[in-house]
Amino acid sequence: xxxGPGPAAVAAxxxxxxxxxxxxxxxxxxxxxxxxxxALGQASVRYGGRxxxxxxxxxxxxxxxHRNAALLGLSLLAVHVGTAVADxxxxxxxxxxxxxxxxxxRPVWLSAGTLxxxxxxxxxxxxxxxxxLGPAGWRVVxxxxxxxxxxxxxxxxxxxxxxxxxxVLALVFGCVAVVGAATVLRLQSAPGxxxxxxxxxxxxxxTAPLVTAGWLRAGPLQADWGHPAGTPAPAGGHR
Amino acid sequence: MRExxxxxxxxxRAVGVLTGVLAGGSVVATGAIVAVVTPGDLQHAxxxxxxxxPDGHRTPPAAVRVPLPALPSAGAVAPPRRPAAAGTARTxxxxxxxxxxxxxxxxxxxxxxxxxxTAPAPAATPTTVPPPAPTATGGS
Numbered sequence: 001x002x003x004g005p006g007p008a009a010v011a012a013x014x015x016x017x018x019x020x021x022x023x024x025x026x027x028x029x030x031x032x033x034x035x036x037x038x039a040l041g042q043a044s045v046r047y048g049g050r051x052x053x054x055x056x057x058x059x060x061x062x063x064x065x066h067r068n069a070a071l072l073g074l075s076l077l078a079v080h081v082g083t084a085v086a087d088x089x090x091x092x093x094x095x096x097x098x099x100x101x102x103x104x105x106r107p108v109w110l111s112a113g114t115l116x117x118x119x120x121x122x123x124x125x126x127x128x129x130x131x132x133l134g135p136a137g138w139r140v141v142x143x144x145x146x147x148x149x150x151x152x153x154x155x156x157x158x159x160x161x162x163x164x165x166x167x168v169l170a171l172v173f174g175c176v177a178v179v180g181a182a183t184v185l186r187l188q189s190a191p192g193x194x195x196x197x198x199x200x201x202x203x204x205x206x207t208a209p210l211v212t213a214g215w216l217r218a219g220p221l222q223a224d225w226g227h228p229a230g231t232p233a234p235a236g237g238h239r
Numbered sequence: 240m241r242e243x244x245x246x247x248x249x250x251x252r253a254v255g256v257l258t259g260v261l262a263g264g265s266v267v268a269t270g271a272i273v274a275v276v277t278p279g280d281l282q283h284a285x286x287x288x289x290x291x292x293p294d295g296h297r298t299p300p301a302a303v304r305v306p307l308p309a310l311p312s313a314g315a316v317a318p319p320r321r322p323a324a325a326g327t328a329r330t331x332x333x334x335x336x337x338x339x340x341x342x343x344x345x346x347x348x349x350x351x352x353x354x355x356x357t358a359p360a361p362a363a364t365p366t367t368v369p370p371p372a373p374t375a376t377g378g379s
Contacts, residue, residue, distance in 0.1 A: 021273045021276055022269070022273055024272070024276060025268075025269045025270075025272035025273045025276065026269055028268075028272055029265050029268045029269045029272070032265075032268070033261065033265060036261065058250065059250070060250035060251070060253060060254045061254075061257075064250075064251075064254040065254055065257050065258065068254065068257075068258040068261070069258075069261055072258070072261055072262055072265060076265060076269075079269075162276060165276075
């Protein structure tokens, strides 16, 4: 870190931090794309699924757009990770981007993103190999896409440099609301779940945002969140 | 048969359009966020250099706060703008005097431990004559 750049240096726009800003922006848009993909995926199970089920959602929306949104998300994920690694404003190596708990920079929250990346890659690979894997194996891995989305939200809130901006908070909670609603709808038609279990799962989905909001107030929205989050001191080695 | 084919084509086109909207929207949104976020950060960085630390948060973490006192010394580049100011010029270390005692006690950085009572004598000197000698002695 260059401690205290002069005003002139700060004002110059092709800024040395350009990649850092691009990384942050790509992360936010990526969350929206993942939300679209996950919500469509959840909805497709209930509305666009097999014959005999409610098929209010056209197949092209349920399956094709879900797939395309996910692929777009993956390409933006490549931008997000690539810029994070290429940028030297924060010390993140390729290995840190793939293996959790390797980076000294906000290890827990960065690892949430790393795990999300790993899961998403696993989902993509197993989808490409779906015919070889068979539906059962594919489905097990594919369901972890929801976990990847949740980890991505945690990564964004915990590491998120922009989370104190009201519009970013609104965006994240909007994404949470969309996926939460889609998940509740899906749970209601999930086969093999007892009524009580279904209600408990729905309650969990609905209360998660409230718990998250409480944690946000106590943590990431506090002014000195950088320290508890694990930002190393400048001498510790960024740049 | 043909109708099914038509429907399939229409669906494919719809998927293409929606995917294009998603892709274009993503690029535009990313650019717009960079355009919105960056000026905000830079604006903030102008007023608070600590804002440029990589956590991107408004306030640096406690660990980072330690080196900040060094920044005024970087700001010491600015003070030379007023070299003419005689006795008060050497403020970089702790410019804001503990309590505003008025203008007279300018030799606040005065001698080490006790001489506050004896200080009045040097304090008088600045008012008496402008010559450089008295203030020069004030600075060690």
